[in-house]
Amino acid sequence: MLAPGAETNFYNIPGAEKYSLPLKSISDAVKIKNHCIVQMERASHTQNRNERKKMLRFVVVGGGPTGVELAAELEEFIKETFSSYYPPEIIADASIVLVQKDRELVPHFGPRVRQQSLRTLEKKGVTVMLGSTVKEVGVSYIVSDKNVKIFAETVIWVAGVKPAELKFDGKVAQSPDGRLIVNQYLQLENYRNIFALGDFASFAQKNRKNVFVPLPALAQVAEKQARAVAKNIQLAVAGKALRAFRYRHAGNLISLGQWMAVGEMLNFTFSGRLTWWVWRTIYLSKLISWRKKVRVAIDWTMNLFSPRDISEL
Structure with missing residues (x-):
């Protein structure tokens, strides 16, 4: 992988x-x-x-x-x-x-x-x-x-x-921007035992206009591809048929400073303090352990009521 x-x-x-x-x-x-x-x-x-x-x-x-x-x-x-x-x-x-x-x-x-x-x-x-x-x-x-x-x-x-550079002994299919082209199972076309995902891979999917378009280099794309690849590796080891990957966009959120964010989901656009809180909550949920989540939550809360630290790290 x-x-x-x-x-x-x-x-x-x-x-x-x-x-x-x-x-x-x-x-x-x-x-x-x-x-x-x-x-x-x-x-x-x-x-x-x-x-x-x-x-x-x-x-x-x-x-x-x-x-x-x-x-x-x-x-x-x-x-x-x-x-x-x-x-x-x-x-x-x-x-x-x-x-x-x-x-x-x-x-x-x-x-x-x-x-x-x-x-x-x-x-x-x-x-x-x-x-x-x-x-x-x-x-x-x-x-x-x-x-x-x-x-x-x-x-x-x-x-x-741009995708990180890796050297291959054989020929691999690449997109114009240098990413490795993968099939519907996120495998390299010439190497079915190799999976690729994230910013390094180019996976094309039909859009609303029925045109194949490569997925953007977004964190949520990589996260969902990682889950799909893990499942397909399990299926391959078990000798079962692989599952085709289908990306479903969850929406977009952008922070525009403290207490302000803008987002879109299911053709709805929303902004303001609540959106900013949702943005921070989603990022907090991505942390691996509860210990880190609690520490970061406390740190973020303290920052709301005190000036930022301007000492060099």
Whole structure:
């Protein structure tokens, strides 16, 4: 069974891998948090306002779910959490910029979620650049495809992923984006004793227009495929017929900061505090042990009534 996951895709854009921060793991998140703290401290010691604005401009590249949630969290962390520790003139020079290549945010989600995400971010003060791509990343700047140069010392890259690289002695069928093509049982076409799932696999399924479309690289897709593969391995060992995999989407949820989330399920769109609570509850339920669930629940509850910790980890 192959499930090596995916890695950040920088699309061979000059300077992107060298000068930007990816967000793919917990260590990446810690590095971003520490970097924000350092930038704020550096900015508080300079009298040059243009330099200060460059230090406190945070550019998020990628308007998918990760980019949207990150932009909302960054805005709250920079503009609200730090406001308790730094003077207003420092906070006023901080800004968040979200660069998205498509004409809308979270393009794989429904229209109402896309619109709500944009409205909420703009209301928070996030500058959203739609229909723009980054063609170069430098030490303290980015250049868009429209030759717009944005000076910023922080660029966070969440513009997409690519499947992890594995070498095979034989020939394997791959999709245009490099994922391994699997059949209805999630097996490789030329190797029926090998299963693949998650971001590493390309499984096409008919949509409402009766057209075969590869499933998106979502956590819930990988989770359901994992259960299906485990069951098929049991059936294969027992010498029984395998079960074809059929994906049923459970819906989408996006956090847009504390007390705000937007979601869609069964053609219904909902947003607000209750949606945010549901979002957190679902994530809490994914933790493996009850001990971790209780610890995280207590930690989240305490965070509602106290400012975030701004010490470096």
